[in-house]
Amino acid sequence: MECAAKGMGTPCTGPATRRCGGCGAVSYCSYSHQISHWDEHKEECGRLKKQMEHVDALCDFPFTFSSEVTSQVASQEVTKCSFLQSQGLHKIGIWTYECRCEQSVALSNFLRSKDHWYLPKELCPCTEPSNDLPKILSSWKEYYKWRSLPLCSPVALLLHWPLSIYYGIQLASHGISPGSSGELRIHYLGPEKELHQLPAFGELRVLFPGVHVFIELVGPSIPQNGDGECAIISGYPKCLDEECKCKFLDENKANDTDNYKVNLRLWRGFYHDRFRDIVKNGLPHYIVGPNAGIAAYASWKPTVELIRNLNVPAIFSDYSEEAANLAARCVSTVTGHSLSLPIQLNPFRQPFMVEDAALCVPCFSNCFFFGM
Template identity: 50%
Template structure:
């Protein structure tokens, strides 16, 4: 956290973390009273908006998990350590420590959890109605509420929820047995790609093809195609999920549909013509997009506007979603879809944020 007035004049900030908060919104911090007074000219226009966003904090931090309090008090690293998952496999990307370690492909590591705590086999019953909460998902998958898998499953569950939102407004162009998804700006999820196999359980019998497109895709993995026919496996040696586990084989009876992911390095508007040479997308999903922060989104938004394809975006905090909606509205020439709290947001709070606003990965969802 930095002083909100840092850099707006020559007077340097006082040493140490800023401990003085705005008394009205509580969303911004300052190193001193003088810097708080100095910043008011800038802050007064956003302060009321921040107050409204801060009032939603209890709702946003309300999760059914028994580990939610641990996350609030321990921090991400300590929580993962208490679960025996710190710096293990696909879990290592959930704390800042992983930046100190070499990048390794952990695609064969699975959940690193016993079968009782993770969805490593087919669900016992098919979904009859769209799910609307983490509690419903855990009940359906027969998982105890102390299982930490939601920390990673927010990626595929957010895709699932995006699809359900689009279907509630109008049928997708290829609704039925084939679904093509363009997934923009992947970063951390590239190293957690195994968890996307859960889409096969959420959308049974559907052939799903996902294009991961973004500059964060490693050059060495550009053009890589992954075929999934099994769920991410558990740590139990005798579990049925271990039988013939082969993440790259297309021949398996475990999935009734197919799931394919292809990685593309670059910006979407530059690669669109190549990607859509054979098939157009049914839906575009852009998690934690940061639309207002990156000017490269403008040509992509213009492209999506002309495509006529539903697009769903998420962001970490409501302010980022609000600023993104202004950008989308300027491109569309009208008010975009309203901002909603994503019921499948990650339950792990984002650490070291610029504002004191409630902040979670995939927290707020909106579209065009």
């Protein structure tokens, strides 16, 4: 935890062990830094205090490893690296980019590779579900039950990407089934680590059954040699069991028009700069901005202005309720309107607390939704 007044003037005198007595959400290295930061902090203090009252709800997950990835991370007993090591997944395949030990992998080569869960079949969704999709999934427990997964499976650490897309779109569509035309076009803004976890997006095939999903991924993190790259996901990452039927699926099904697919295309740059090129493939049904950081980056302003004029539902997420609150102010300032989708907790947030977050309030990837 860093001192909330770091960089504001005098250097920090040591670790940030002194919490604000009002909210308990920010920490300081010294009394003098706490005093100097008050003019900035006083406006947010009451808001953060209310958020601290809901810490238990943020950390409420059904998994058998929940205490490891929440309370033990908060106390620095567990890191993402150590957790992945305990699962036998550290620095392996699509799990590589879940920790700070990430290795450099050529994106274009990765898109063309076939990946694996590196888990036995009983712990991962490597084949079609045995039952039809319930009307609306609204929790990790419901999803795991539908996919016949035990609650010790760690796949939620990666599947929070497609499940957050699914749930966000359900919220934006007010329960009306999207993709009635047989196609679902999504503009996905600001991808980063998920660019190396795209095989997990194959789960969208069963979350939106009978629909061809087209996703345009747009952002400055896409490498130059990835601009314009395309990929088709027609199945799921495979499991470790050599006799599992996921090993024997007909590879020619990738060309079968009856086999619904997830189609991906990458665009390097900001959405407002690349928009004219992107929409040559069709206007979006939904715009999705995961972990957006709208209040943190000035580059979002022209993008929000563009979205305002499109009249297309846009669903954003962020790591904390405070980040979502600040984003809501920015959106309101740019558009002159309040949010169409109020800030709310995402039941499919990643079940692993962000390490070394700026606030003492627990933060999670894709933690809170809001929309315009």
